[in-house]
Amino acid sequence: MAGNSRKQKKKNKRLRKDRLLLLLVPVLLVGGLIWFGVNKLNPLHLKSTHYIAEYKSEFKPLDNLKSLFMDSTEKVSVEGKVDTETVGDYDMNYVYDGKKYPFVVSVRDTAAPEIKVKDYTTDTTETIKAENFIDSITDASTYSIKMDNREDTKEAGTFKITISATDQYGNESEKSARLIRKEDKQAPSLEGFEKQISLMQGQEYTSDSYKAVDNLDSSPTSYCDTSHLDVTVPGTYNVDFTVRDRSDNQATYTQTVTVVEDPDYGKSTCYLTFDDGPSQNTLKILDILDQYEVKATFFVIGTHPEEYDIMKEIVDHGHTIALHTFSHDYASLYSSEEAYFDDLEKIAKVVKDQTGIEPDCIRFPGGSSNTISAEYSPGLMNKLTKAVQERGYQYFDWNGDSTDASGNNVPVEQLIANATSGIGTEKINILFHDTDAKNTTVEALPSIIQAYKDAGYIFKGVSKDGFAPHHAVNN
Incomplete structure (x- = not known):
């Protein structure tokens, strides 16, 4: 009997479940139809x-x-x-x-400015600014910056500094950094300082290459006392540099300057310079220079290999051979700093192979003042004028112009007038061109040389440490 009772209970339970499922199916079906209808009407x-x-x-x-x-x-x-x-x-x-x-x-704008801060180390003197602690701030709108430095006592120690940035829509963020103040007892040093240098008589003295640097002060001062230096008189002189930081630490550096006698000092000097050779006219120019017993400079290029052997002639006649780039192609050589030096090194190799000489004097195509380089690489000439000197070269522009670049077969009388207009200038560097088409330049040269001789000028080739006219850089 007990067994039958349990079976009946199980059967009744199944029946109840089945009835419930039968009731749920219509409900779910109706609910699904309603959901489908609602989404169909408003999908x-x-x-x-x-x-x-x-x-x-x-x-x-x-x-x-x-x-x-x-x-x-x-x-x-x-x-x-x-x-x-x-x-x-x-x-x-x-x-x-x-x-x-x-x-x-x-x-x-709901996003607050994103701030990245950095710790800042300084002395016990500097008045700090929020910018000292900011690595970067980015935000979609304009923002203002505030600094909370209430903990800073301007004594040696570490202090919490809070930087906050609020944009124009009121979104604000803040970050904290450390201010580390140290007692500064170390004097600045003079970077690049040379204890002894030599100058040719009359050569300008410059201290621009020496820079005061300090362990904590980013802008120490440097004073150069040249009151005892006279570059016009051969001899040995002392130049004193005093460097000082804001904590009043100071040091003095003494440089010995030897002024070497220049036998041509005080004499007016003419530098005849010829660009773009060698050419079929180069030997004619050399004959004229020999005839008048004067020296000149040839800024050579490499586009005429059939004339390479003339480079040796230039050197054998006692003239200065210098570099004007290999290609003289503005678009190529002024496309980048790397492209310029690749081109320059190419002509340097040609000159060394032909003459055994490694020139340290160069002239930029178009001069350092050219603007055409800006079409290919804005700001390039500002970089190149520094970079060539850092690599051991000196660059030469000109302060006299024959104007033979204005065209071929410029009238001889015009070339003479233009080239001799510099008479009266103590040092004159005259631009000429040495190409196959510059026949009138060759014809005008004797009269130009004679005019400067009659005015008491001596003639020299350029040299790295000599007179180097520089134009204002426009790119």
Whole structure:
């Protein structure tokens, strides 16, 4: 009997479950039909009727679309346009199956500035600024910076500094850094200082290459006393440098300057310089220079290998051979600093192979004042004028011009007049060109040389430590 009772209970339980399932099926079916009907009638769902887009961040047209019932979002079109570069409210519509779903996109700046800070070490004297601790700040809008340095006592120690940035929409962030103050007892040093140097008589003395540096003061002062130096009189002189930091630590460096006698000092000097050779006219020019017993300089290029052997003739006649680049092609050699030096090194190799000489004097095509280089690499000449000297070269522009570059067969009388207009200038570097087409330059040369001789000039080739006219750099 007990066994039958248990079986009956199980049977009754199954019956109850079956009845419940029979009741749930219609309910679920009706619920599903209702859900399907609602979504069929209103298939597109928005994330929000008032969507917030971040200022100056990308907003994609479908960013506010939450879902689309049983269809592709490619069938949804968008009415309206959002400009995330401008804060404001923009009315938008999604259009699907002929129905519009309106919403508003509000472009707002809700992001606080992102601050990266750094610790700062200084002495006990400096008045600190917020900028000392800021590595970077980024934000979509303008911002202001504040610094909380209330803990700073200007004594040796470590102090907490708080930097805060608030943008124009009131979003604020802050970061903390350490201010490390140390008692400074170390005097600055003089970077690049040379205890002894030599100058040719009359050569300008410059201290620009020496820089005061300090362990804690980023801008120590340097004073150079040249009151006892006279570069016009041969002899030995002392030049004193005094360097000082803001903590009043100071040191003195004494440099011995030897002024070497120049037998030509005080005499007017003419530097005849010829660009773009060697050419078929070079030997004619050398004959004229020999005839008048004067020296000149040839800034050579490498585009005429059939004339390379003349480079040796230039040197054998006692003239200065210098570099003017291999190609003289502005677009190529002025495309970058690397391209310029590749070209320069190429002509340097040719000259060394032909003459055994490694020139240290150069002339930029177009001169250091050229502007054409800006078409290929803005700011390049500012870099090159420094870089060539750092590599051991001296560059030469000119302060006299024959104007033979203005065309071929410029009238002889015009060349003479232009080239001799510099008479009266103590040191004159005259620009000529040595190419196959410059026949009138050759014809004018004797009269030009004679005019300068009659005016008492001596003639020299350029040298790295000699007179080097430099133009104002325009790129």
